[in-house]
Amino acid sequence: METVERLNSHGNRDLDLDSSYRRREMKERAPRNRTLTLSEEEIQKYRERLLRLERPVSVAEVENRTICKDVFEALDYLPPSFVDLVFVDPPYNLHKKFNLTTFRAMDSDRYEQWLEAWVKKLIPLLKPQASVYFCGDWKSSGAIFNVVRKYFRIQNRITWEREKGRGSRRNWKNCSEDIWFCTVSDDYYFNAEAVRIKRRVLAPYRDENGRPKDWQQEEKGRFRVTYPSNIWFDLTVPFWSMRENTDHPTQKPEKLLARIILASSRPGDLVFDPFAGSGTTSVVAKKLGRRYVGVEIDEYYCCLAEKRLELAESDRSIQGYEDGVFWERNTSIWRGRSETGK
Ligand SMILES: C[S@@+](CC[C@H](N)C(=O)[O-])C[C@H]1O[C@@H](n2cnc3c(N)ncnc32)[C@H](O)[C@@H]1O
Numbered sequence: 001m002e003t004v005e006r007l008n009s010h011g012n013r014d015l016d017l018d019s020s021y022r023r024r025e026m027k028e029r030a031p032r033n034r035t036l037t038l039s040e041e042e043i044q045k046y047r048e049r050l051l052r053l054e055r056p057v058s059v060a061e062v063e064n065r066t067i068c069k070d071v072f073e074a075l076d077y078l079p080p081s082f083v084d085l086v087f088v089d090p091p092y093n094l095h096k097k098f099n100l101t102t103f104r105a106m107d108s109d110r111y112e113q114w115l116e117a118w119v120k121k122l123i124p125l126l127k128p129q130a131s132v133y134f135c136g137d138w139k140s141s142g143a144i145f146n147v148v149r150k151y152f153r154i155q156n157r158i159t160w161e162r163e164k165g166r167g168s169r170r171n172w173k174n175c176s177e178d179i180w181f182c183t184v185s186d187d188y189y190f191n192a193e194a195v196r197i198k199r200r201v202l203a204p205y206r207d208e209n210g211r212p213k214d215w216q217q218e219e220k221g222r223f224r225v226t227y228p229s230n231i232w233f234d235l236t237v238p239f240w241s242m243r244e245n246t247d248h249p250t251q252k253p254e255k256l257l258a259r260i261i262l263a264s265s266r267p268g269d270l271v272f273d274p275f276a277g278s279g280t281t282s283v284v285a286k287k288l289g290r291r292y293v294g295v296e297i298d299e300y301y302c303c304l305a306e307k308r309l310e311l312a313e314s315d316r317s318i319q320g321y322e323d324g325v326f327w328e329r330n331t332s333i334w335r336g337r338s339e340t341g342k
Contacts, residue, residue: 033240035247036311038303046306047299053077063270066282066309067295068302071274074295075121083125084189084269085290086132087260087281089252090115092140098249098277099298112143119147122274126184131155131264134180135252141178152182160232160256164239179260194262196225197234198325225325228259234320234329242319246304248278255320257284265290279305287316 029035038046050068051061059082067074091103093111106114126132132152136144141157148154158179167173201222205213215224235253238245244254257280265271267289273281276294278301285292286309296302320327 030240034243035240035245036243036304036307037247038300038307042307043300043303046303049306050299050302059270062293063291064282064286065293066276066279066302066305067293068297068299069295070297071118071295072121075118075125075274078125078293080124081127082270083272083293084127084130085261085265085271086122086126086130087135087257087271087273088132088275089135089250089273089277089281090140090275092137093143094137094139096249099300101298108139108143111140112146115143115147116150118274119151123151125272128185129188130184131188131190132182132184133260133264134182136178136180137174138176138178141180144178144180148180148182152184153186154180154182155188156181156230158230158232160235162235162237164237181264189264189266191263191266192227194324195228195259196325197228198327199224199226200328228326232256232259234326236320236329243315244280244283244308244319246278246308248301248304251278252280253320254280254284254287254318255326257281258288258318258321259326261285261288261290276305277301279308283308283312284318286312287318 029037047068049066051057051065053062053067053069053074054077056077057079059079062078091098093105093108094103095105096103122132132148134144134148145154158181159176160179162175162177164175201215201224204215204222207213212222215222235256236242238251238253245251261271261281261284265285268291270291270293271281271285272292273294276282276296279294279296282292282294282305294302294305296305320329
């Protein structure tokens with residue numbers, strides 16, 4: 001197990017966290033490109049805010065902070081039973097470059113061992129009523145299932161359509177991801193009311209008295225508000241004209257996190273992300289009045305997270321979640337807004 005841990009948490013030959021941001025290429029951007037980047041000054045400013053974690057710490061010392069560290073080490077120092085909700089978006093079992101760290105694909109058994117090595121360390125951090133969401137693509141999903149079924153009650157598997165994906169002539173384009181919804185026990189919090197979806201009604205049926213059946217007539221059209229199923233079609237992966245977009249290669253949409261955080265946590269709860277990337281979980285937790293802790297090995301991504309957290313102080317909007325409901329994808333056009341919805 002030790003070998004697997006080391007291989008994949010430190011197995012990156014170029015890893016040099018102190019200089020990771022310096023070696024990034026400065027890309028040419030189109031004028032309307034809103035991708036968040038960092039200047040040298042910002043990097044200096046935000047890296048001061050990061051926690052390095054060299055000893056066991058209290059909740060007060062870590063809440064609302066980004067920890068820049070290998071998760072295998074960070075988990076050993078975090079307090080027991082302090083987490084209400086975990087969102088886990090680990091490197092999938094693919095060859096993938098995350099700034100200077102490269103995650104290398106391995107056989108499924110080995111990936112399973114890698115997962116289990118840190119899942120075991122995560123368990124003591126969770127409250128007995130905690131929920132945990134695990135993301136994976138189709139290749140990683142089986143290994144995730146094998147691990148989570150040993151440690152959690154599996155409540156559901158969500159599948160979401162990721163619009164982006166490379167086409168293939170010899171296979172089906174890979175456009176879906178799974179999110180395993182797990183809990184520590186059967187005593188868990190779930191708020192379906194908080195995550196209702198507002199849809200435009202295409203077939204406006206009426207009852208025998210001529211009244212709308214499950215829909216409302218509004219100024220902008222006919223709408224139905226429904227509870228979400230475990231198939232999610234309404235998410236847009238961040239792209240260059242969206243305010244939330246960064247250079248992170250696998251950034252999750254804020255809308256996806258909003259749905260999970262609103263359903264599975266209360267205001268003031270603590271939301272933890274052990275593979276925080278560009279900080280989407282922490283940012284959405286902050287926007288929704290939850291506490292947060294994120295762990296990320298790459299310093300540049302940690303600084304991006306800090307910049308997003310700072311921006312969230314003055315802009316709490318979440319694209320696709322407005323007026324207490326989730327809107328279908330691309331509804332901004334008929335709602336009279338710009339394509340980015342802001
Ligand atoms: C799939 S990405 C998470 C993206 C994130 N959900 C977001 O919205 O930006 C996985 C992240 O895990 C980080 N990572 C990989 N190995 C790690 C480790 N051993 N400890 C901490 N972070 C790690 C990578 O740098 C990468 O940013």
